[in-house]
Amino acid sequence: DGGITQSPKYLFRKEGQNVTLSCEQNLNHDAMYWYRQDPGQGLRLIYYSQIVNDFQKGDIAEGYSVSREKKESFPLTVTSAQKNPTAFYLCASSIAGTSGGLNSYNEQFFGPGTRLTVL
Amino acid sequence: GQQLNQSPQSMFIQEGEDVSMNCTSSSIFNTWLWYKQEPGEGPVLLIALYKAGELTSNGRLTAQFGITRKDSFLNISASIPSDVGIYFCAGHLGFGGATNKLIFGTGTLLAVQP
Secondary structure (H helix, E strand, O other): OOOEEEEOOEEEEOOOOOEEEEEEEOOOOOEEEEEEEOOOOOEEEEEEEEEOOEEEEOOOOOOEEEOOOEOOEOOEEEOOOOOOOOEEEEEEEEOOOEOOOOHHHHOOEEOOOEEEEEO | OOOEEEEOOEEEEEOOOOEEEEEEOOOOOOEEEEEEEOOOOOOEEEEEEOOOOOEEEEOOEEEEEOOOOOEEEEEEOOOOHHHOEEEEEEEEOOOOOOEOOEEEEOOEEEEEEO
16 A cells, blocks of 8 residues: 555653654655644644755754655654644655646645654 | 635534635635545545636535635535544645645634534
8 A cells, every 4th residue: 555654653752852753655756745733723844855865944944854865755853952842743745846747746645643742 | 934814713513514614815826735634643635626716526525726716615515423623725836846835724623513
């Protein structure tokens, strides 16, 4: 089955610790994205990657870092510099990182999410 | 970052009722997407719209791409308890080579009373 997996489902961290959230996709999509969701709010973009070995900051990148060494993997590190890290984190992917091809390239598909709690 | 205006914020309805929600923007979009998110899960894509005026159905769900390209509507007919969740709209601004970043609405929480 093709899809996006995120692990772990629940993660607890002590203040001052870095933690890495995993995101893997086997859809052969070029682009991958990380979002943060807070209770009762919409999705805010943290980082995105249009192609392997390249990534850009989203709207709320401070305190986060990413890497894109493989097409299928886009891990997110929440660093101790992130002041309010407790949130639900969602990873997504799309066929391509830019428009200009089929309109369906705009469609993003989401993983099941990781709930991070800082103790 | 920019967010779309989505309304209503929440709806509490009886099973069997029809539901309508909408998203508006000050910007023109070339794609509108509608997602449903259940508690503790990731959003699931319901309907994708690519053309102004387009009307697309997915079972009991119908969505429309507004003529002005600045709004979109989602209707759910004959609601059932499993329709419960948060519904998000998302729009794509770019044309020809623009980054595939989506702008999301603030969500509509739907509760269905059996």
